[in-house]
Amino acid sequence: MRIKDHPILDFERNEKITFTYNxxxxxxxxNESIAAALxxxxxxxxxxxxxxxxxxxxxxxxxxxSSCFMTVDxxxxxxxxxxxxxxxxxxxxxxxxxxxxxD
Amino acid sequence: xxxxxxxxxxxxxxxxxxxxxxxxKGSVVMIECFQEIACNPxxxxxxxxxxxxxxxxxxxxxxxxxxxxxxxxxxFKCPGLAIFIIDQTFSDEFSLVKIPFEYRPLPKVxxxxxxxDREGKERGWFKVNRVTSGGKRNMTYMISxxxxxxxxxxxxxxxxxxxRDA
Amino acid sequence: xxxxxxxxxxxxxxxxxxxxxxxxxAAAELGAHVIICERDRFxxxxxxxQTHKFFGSEKQSAGKRGIWIGENLTKEIEExxxxxxxxxxxxVGYYEDGVVGVMQNNTFIKIKPEKTIIATGAAEKxxxxxxxxLPGVYGAGAVQTLMNVSGVKPANRVLMVGSGNIGLIVAYQxxxxxxxxxxxxxxxxxxxxxxxxxxxxxxxxxxxxxRHTIVKAYGKDQVEGAVICKLDETGNxxxxxxxxxxxxxxxxxxxxxxLTEICAQAECDLKYIKELSxxxxxVDENLQTxxxxxxxxxxxxxxxEASSAMVEGRLAGYAAAESLNYGLEKAxxxxxEAREELRELRAGPMGLTILKGMEKLNAEGGHVHANLNRYSx
Numbered sequence: 230m231r232i233k234d235h236p237i238l239d240f241e242r243n244e245k246i247t248f249t250y251n252x253x254x255x256x257x258x259x260n261e262s263i264a265a266a267l268x269x270x271x272x273x274x275x276x277x278x279x280x281x282x283x284x285x286x287x288x289x290x291x292x293x294x295s296s297c298f299m300t301v302d303x304x305x306x307x308x309x310x311x312x313x314x315x316x317x318x319x320x321x322x323x324x325x326x327x328x329x330x331x332d
Numbered sequence: 333x334x335x336x337x338x339x340x341x342x343x344x345x346x347x348x349x350x351x352x353x354x355x356x357k358g359s360v361v362m363i364e365c366f367q368e369i370a371c372n373p374x375x376x377x378x379x380x381x382x383x384x385x386x387x388x389x390x391x392x393x394x395x396x397x398x399x400x401x402x403x404x405x406x407x408f409k410c411p412g413l414a415i416f417i418i419d420q421t422f423s424d425e426f427s428l429v430k431i432p433f434e435y436r437p438l439p440k441v442x443x444x445x446x447x448x449d450r451e452g453k454e455r456g457w458f459k460v461n462r463v464t465s466g467g468k469r470n471m472t473y474m475i476s477x478x479x480x481x482x483x484x485x486x487x488x489x490x491x492x493x494x495x496r497d498a
Numbered sequence: 499x500x501x502x503x504x505x506x507x508x509x510x511x512x513x514x515x516x517x518x519x520x521x522x523x524a525a526a527e528l529g530a531h532v533i534i535c536e537r538d539r540f541x542x543x544x545x546x547x548q549t550h551k552f553f554g555s556e557k558q559s560a561g562k563r564g565i566w567i568g569e570n571l572t573k574e575i576e577e578x579x580x581x582x583x584x585x586x587x588x589x590v591g592y593y594e595d596g597v598v599g600v601m602q603n604n605t606f607i608k609i610k611p612e613k614t615i616i617a618t619g620a621a622e623k624x625x626x627x628x629x630x631x632l633p634g635v636y637g638a639g640a641v642q643t644l645m646n647v648s649g650v651k652p653a654n655r656v657l658m659v660g661s662g663n664i665g666l667i668v669a670y671q672x673x674x675x676x677x678x679x680x681x682x683x684x685x686x687x688x689x690x691x692x693x694x695x696x697x698x699x700x701x702x703x704x705x706x707x708x709r710h711t712i713v714k715a716y717g718k719d720q721v722e723g724a725v726i727c728k729l730d731e732t733g734n735x736x737x738x739x740x741x742x743x744x745x746x747x748x749x750x751x752x753x754x755x756x757l758t759e760i761c762a763q764a765e766c767d768l769k770y771i772k773e774l775s776x777x778x779x780x781v782d783e784n785l786q787t788x789x790x791x792x793x794x795x796x797x798x799x800x801x802x803e804a805s806s807a808m809v810e811g812r813l814a815g816y817a818a819a820e821s822l823n824y825g826l827e828k829a830x831x832x833x834x835e836a837r838e839e840l841r842e843l844r845a846g847p848m849g850l851t852i853l854k855g856m857e858k859l860n861a862e863g864g865h866v867h868a869n870l871n872r873y874s875x
């Protein structure tokens with residue numbers, strides 16, 4: 230859900246972008262991080278722990294921690310809290326620690 | 333206790349309350365700031381020199397109630413939203429209580445808003461007399477509420493969105 | 499401007515938050531040439547989400563909202579001819595030869611600065627309790643980013659853990675965003691942050707529960723609720739006082755800790771000082787670390803308010819420029835003015851902890867002016 234009427238802030242929502250999350254189409258605005266756009270669509274489980282496979286979401290949202298790692302356009306370990314969506318971007322839940330070359 | 337609940341006690345309030353004689357003369361400030369923190373915009377805001385600090389910006393604000401004109405300027409400047417203006421001369425029945433407000437939606441003049449006390453408890457419905465903007469960058473609003481005299485030292489907030497027309 | 503080889507720089511500032519920006523402005527004011535590296539795509543650091551009015555005095559822009567302070571600073575920096583701003587530029591290493599490695603948009607840049615000011619800020623601390631890894635257990639700053647930067651409603655109902663200024667302010671800002679706050683819980687017997695913040699949320703109907711803690715978070719795949727309980731005078735849970743709290747987000751506002759990784763790479767001596775919230779570099783009265791030419795400013799020197807971070811930035815910026823022979827006539831007075839502002843900001847009861855930490859740091863070889871204030875015994 231997005232905030233509409235705010236006492237201090239005015240959110241510019243001009244450019245609309247569509248990217249995919251695990252194949253599902255997600256609408257986002259250009260000034261939102263991938264994490265924020267997923268959150269706005271009600272998605273907040275971003276992955277599962279490597280060892281215990283427990284669900285994981287974001288924690289710091291400013292690029293300090295590694296809680297929101299996902300695979301973006303084939304690149305693993307991307308902090309989606311500080312990565313911004315682009316048209317047609319493919320965002321997927323990461324399985325395992327991620328590999329550098331998958332060919 | 334204020335330090336463990338955020339609710340100022342009766343004794344806290346008595347310390348900063350304008351004298352009855354001054355209250356009987358009209359609009360006057362109540363600075364509900366009880367902790368020495370590094371902050372002094374209220375001092376600079378008062379062009380009448382009514383607000384001073386003894387040592388430095390860590391001291392508590394002190395009000396010279398005879399100099400205070402109840403002009404509202406400090407209410408908009410206080411970063412802690414701790415300044416209120418009380419006018420017990422508004423009418424026979426009602427005082428005007430002016431409250432800093434930063435929520436949405438805003439009430440409309442003439443509507444009745446649900447008034448809250450310092451504990452956030454609902455204390456009745458009070459007519460909104462004025463809604464004043466602090467300006468484009470300040471963005472704090474001042475809500476002037478018509479409050480029965482006996483509640484003028486109690487009501488310090490309104491419940492955002494709890495408005496009705498009569 | 500930036501070339502593939504080694505880029506020489508007079509002053510490199512790492513971090514474009516309040517401290518870094520004020521350092522850049524101060525150094526440039528004395529005539530020095532500055533490069534700022536900011537890992538995000540905008541300057542301002544955490545100022546971009548501070549919708550509340552700042553405390554302090556006029557000198558620190560008190561009464562103005564943090565976002566506007568950030569906006570004004572950013573504008574001044576971007577228009578300043580002595581300052582080059584690199585955004586999307588994360589510093590990834592400080593090498594033995596004094597070269598700083600920067601990743602900008604997948605390009606590796608090498609900068610060799612004469613002086614470096616590290617202003618990397620701080621990171622949110624975590625708390626141990628069952629269920630703390632569930633999605634929905636967020637840092638208070640994260641929630642602030644979601645709602646105030648991205649405009650996303652982060653939750654329907656929140657339990658706030660911690661009553662320092664961040665916990666109190668974020669609870670208030672959540673309410674401004676239309677989110678319900680179940681309660682603010684605080685393990686200590688007293689509210690940690692400014693009482694005016696506590697009073698403000700309390701009269702908005704938000705309970706502030708001191709001597710309370712979170713017992714656990716629960717939910718299937720994400721937070722569906724929490725259990726809190728009362729603590730006795732020794733800080734132990736009182737059996738039978740457990741209370742179920744319905745919430746979809748649990749916000750942790752349990753403090754910050756300085757981000758000193760680059761200091762460590764630059765071989766600055768670091769000490770663990772509890773009062774300064776973690777490992778901090780030993781500094782002198784110019785905020786220079788034990789590594790010659792490496793300065794620090796802001797939360798990295800010990801977690802404080804943004805107003806102090808900005809003044810520290812100014813001090814480090816003037817000092818670094820002066821060490822390069824810029825503004826030799828003006829610098830001493832400007833530095834002293836900044837130090838005096840810091841002394842005043844820390845002169846109240848809320849400054850006691852930080853001063854105690856600075857004293858400890860001085861005992862380890864630091865030379866900060868840890869003047870004891872009138873509130874100390």
